[in-house]
Amino acid sequence: MVVHPTAIVAAGAQLGAGVKIGPYCIVGEHVVLHDNVELISHAVVEGHTTIGAGTRIFPFASVGHQPQDLKFHGEASRVEIGERCTIRESVTINPGTEGGGMLTKIGNDCLLMACSHVAHDATIGNNVVLANYVGIAGHAVIGDYVRFGGLCGVHQFVRIGNHAFIGAQSMIDADVIPYGMALGNRARLAGLNLVGLxxxxxxxxxxxxxxxxxxxxxxxxxxxxxxxxxxxxxxxxxxxxxxxxxxxxxxxxxxxxxxxxxxxxx
Structure with missing residues (x-):
């Protein structure tokens, strides 16, 4: 385990073997970092947050701070992030709320590119890619192997099925079937994700x-x-x-x- 002298790690934080915490990172007292997690620098992980083995978090990401929901009253809701995820610069991930199950969950092997956002109570499957500036609103459910182009927005409570593809700059305000391809503002189904299949x-x-x-x-x-x-x-x-x-x-x-x-x- 390596913790840079400029990092601030609260006494209650749990750090696994091989964890690396770079310059100016902040890790809260209820955070669990499993084996080989790496915070590159200037990353903040707060709240009741658990991060799976081998996940890497890049500078200026904010994980676990209170959700952007006016109904939140400080409840001890959680964030769970799976193994081998890559969370790039300025990504924000918020915990759940009392009205949504108290949990925001991201699966294994996901890539969240710079400035993407996962809101309270959202569920992200395994092997999902959020390109730059993708916003996933509260309570959304994203299946496995879903791919998003840049600058997409997903409405709250929307479901997107496994292996779907969402084209760049799309606004998704309706459920997208598994294996489907959706494009546009507001998005329409544009056939099947044959390339992905x-x-x-x-x-x-x-x-x-x-x-x-x-x-x-x-x-x-x-x-x-x-x-x-x-x-x-x-x-x-x-x-x-x-x-x-x-x-x-x-x-x-x-x-x-x-x-x-x-x-x-x-």
């Missing part, structure tokens, strides 16, 4: 079934509920399709991000 090693038959189900679900015949039910039966053995069906069925707080109507595209 191929890079992740999904086989051609699985992708073919997903494409066929996508065309069925987002066609203009019948109601959305009817089309989703039909896809659930027709593609009952297609895992990726069932992921989409389950995601749509779990809608709660926000509408579903849909393709742009054909009339708008002419």
């Amino acid at each position: 191929k890079r992740s090693g999904f086989d051609r038959d699985a992708i073919h079934s997903l494409r066929a189900a996508y065309r069925m679900i987002f066609s203009s015949e019948g109601t959305l509920r009817e089309r989703v039910d039909d896809a659930a039966v027709m593609f009952k053995d297609a895992t990726l399709v069932q992921d989409v069906v389950s995601f749509i069925g779990g809608a709660k707080d926000r509408p579903l991000c849909l393709p742009r109507p054909e009339a708008d595209e002419e």
